[in-house]
Amino acid sequence: MNTPAHDDPGELRYAEYVLGVLEADERAAVEREAASNGAASAAVAFWQRRLLPLAEAVPPESPPARLWQRIRAALEFDAPAPLSKPGLWENLRLWHWLTLGSGALLAAACAALIFIAVGRPPAPAIPYMAATIAEHNGQVGWTATMDIGKSRMIVVPAMPQAIPAGRSPELWLIPHGGRPIAVGLISAQSPITLDLSAGLVARLGPTARLAVSIEPHGGSPTGQPTGPVIAAGAIGAAAGPATAMHLVRSARRPA
Amino acid sequence: MNDTPTDSSTLEELLARTALRERAAFEQLYQRTSPRLFALCVRMMRDRGEAEEVLQEAFIAVWRRAEGFNPALASANTWLTTLVRNRAIDRLRQRREDTGADPLDLDRLPDEDRGPAAHAEASEDYARLEHCLKQLDPKHGRSVREAFFTGATYKELALRCQVPLATMKSWIRRALMQLRTCLET
Numbered sequence: 001m002n003t004p005a006h007d008d009p010g011e012l013r014y015a016e017y018v019l020g021v022l023e024a025d026e027r028a029a030v031e032r033e034a035a036s037n038g039a040a041s042a043a044v045a046f047w048q049r050r051l052l053p054l055a056e057a058v059p060p061e062s063p064p065a066r067l068w069q070r071i072r073a074a075l076e077f078d079a080p081a082p083l084s085k086p087g088l089w090e091n092l093r094l095w096h097w098l099t100l101g102s103g104a105l106l107a108a109a110c111a112a113l114i115f116i117a118v119g120r121p122p123a124p125a126i127p128y129m130a131a132t133i134a135e136h137n138g139q140v141g142w143t144a145t146m147d148i149g150k151s152r153m154i155v156v157p158a159m160p161q162a163i164p165a166g167r168s169p170e171l172w173l174i175p176h177g178g179r180p181i182a183v184g185l186i187s188a189q190s191p192i193t194l195d196l197s198a199g200l201v202a203r204l205g206p207t208a209r210l211a212v213s214i215e216p217h218g219g220s221p222t223g224q225p226t227g228p229v230i231a232a233g234a235i236g237a238a239a240g241p242a243t244a245m246h247l248v249r250s251a252r253r254p255a
Numbered sequence: 256m257n258d259t260p261t262d263s264s265t266l267e268e269l270l271a272r273t274a275l276r277e278r279a280a281f282e283q284l285y286q287r288t289s290p291r292l293f294a295l296c297v298r299m300m301r302d303r304g305e306a307e308e309v310l311q312e313a314f315i316a317v318w319r320r321a322e323g324f325n326p327a328l329a330s331a332n333t334w335l336t337t338l339v340r341n342r343a344i345d346r347l348r349q350r351r352e353d354t355g356a357d358p359l360d361l362d363r364l365p366d367e368d369r370g371p372a373a374h375a376e377a378s379e380d381y382a383r384l385e386h387c388l389k390q391l392d393p394k395h396g397r398s399v400r401e402a403f404f405t406g407a408t409y410k411e412l413a414l415r416c417q418v419p420l421a422t423m424k425s426w427i428r429r430a431l432m433q434l435r436t437c438l439e440t
Contacts, residue, residue: 012428012431012432015431015435016409016427016428016431019399019402019403019427019431020340020344020402020403020406020407021402021407021408021409021412021427022408022409023408023409023410024348041328042328045328045329045333048329048333048336048337049329049330049333049380050384050434050435050438051384051403051434052332052333052336052337052340053378053380053381053383053384054381054384054388054400054403055291055295055336055340055403056291056377056378056381057381057385057400058294058295058297058298059294060290060291060293060294061290061293061294061297062289062290062293063289063290063293063306063307063310064307067289067293067307067310067311068282068285068289070307070311071285071311071314071315071318074311074315075315075318077278136322136323172275174275174276174277177276177277177278178277179272179277179279179280180272180275180277209275209276211274211275213271213275222268224268224271224272225268225271225272225274225275226268226271227271227326228271228274228324228325228326228327229271229274229275229321229322230322232274232275232322
C-alpha cells in the first residue's frame, strides 16, 4: 500500500472527501478520479481506514426484524427459482460474443441466436450448456461450454484481466441460492478442459451461475472463495454439438 | 440450504461469498454488521424510519455490488461503512435542500466518545482515533465529528457554526493534518 506523501497539498482533498465536507461536484470529481486512478483510490482508502472507525462512536443497535424481511422481499429471495432463464438473451451476452470476432464463438453465438429465435423450449436433458463469464466492466473474461454427456467443461479465456503473480483464477459453480462449489483452476492464457463430477453435472442448469475468483496459487485453501470475484455469468442452453465440440477439441487439457 | 457458514468466517469471506450469490453468507453478513451500521444510520439521519430505509437500500446494494469489493484496498467493515455513509450523506443533503439547516453551537455540542465501558467492544482503530481527536482544539475536533455524522459541506458547517467559510476550512484541514500525524505515531 503506498502511503500518500505528507507534504502533498492535493492529498487533503481525499481526506475531505472521506469526511464528507466537499460540495457535490467536488465529491463526484474525487469519485471519478478514484475509479480510474490507482493512486487516488489508494489515497481514499488510506483516509477511510483512518476516519471511518469514528462510526464506532455510536453504540450498536439492532434494526427491527422487519428490515431483514423487507430486504429479502426487495431482492425476491422468497420467489421460486425460475425453471428456465427468461433472460437467456441477456445472460448469454450474445453481443459480447459477437464482438469477440472469434469464428468458433461467433458460430456458437449464431446457433444460440437461432435457438432463441425459434423459441424451442429446452429439452429435459440439454446436451450442451454455455456461460459467458463477464467482468465488472462488462468485458468477457471467459466463455464456458459444458458437454453434459461427457461430463466435461471447456473454459476459454476471451479477454480476462491480468492475474497477479502467484495467484490463480479459480472457477466456481453457484447453484441457485446455494454455496459455491469449486469446479477447478482455469487459465487467463489458454483454454482448459475440466472433468465434472456427477454432483457438479447434476447442478448445472439455467438457475446456476459460474464465477471466477482470484485465489492463492494452487486454489482456495478453504474450499470456498477467499479472494475477490472478478467475473461471473449465468448458465444457459448452448449451441448444438458441432460448435461446442469444435471448442472442446481445440482446447488443451491442463498439464 | 444444506449448511450455514460458521461464525469463524471473516466479514471478507462472507462478502466474497455474497458476491457469488450465496444467500446464507449474505444473511450472516447482515446479522453480524447491521447493529453497527443501523446505529450509524440512526445517528446520521436522526429519524428511525429514514435510517431503516437507508440501511435497506445499502444492503440491497451490497447484494448487487458485492463483486466490486476489493479486499486489497479496504476491509469489509470499511467497504460497508462507506456504502452506508454515502447513501446517508446523499439523503441528508437532499433533505437539507428541501428544508434548510438548523444553526449549531459548537461549544454546546456533546462529544460522542462512548466512554470506557463501551470501549471494550470497540476496535483498536477507534480507540486510537478517539485518543487523537482529543488532542485537537475542541472546536476543531467537534467540527470533524459534526461533519462526519451530518455529511455537511464546508459551507453548511460554516453557516451553522456562524464562522467564516475560510475559518471552517482551516479548522478542519488543520484537524485532518494533525489526525494524520497523530494516527501514524
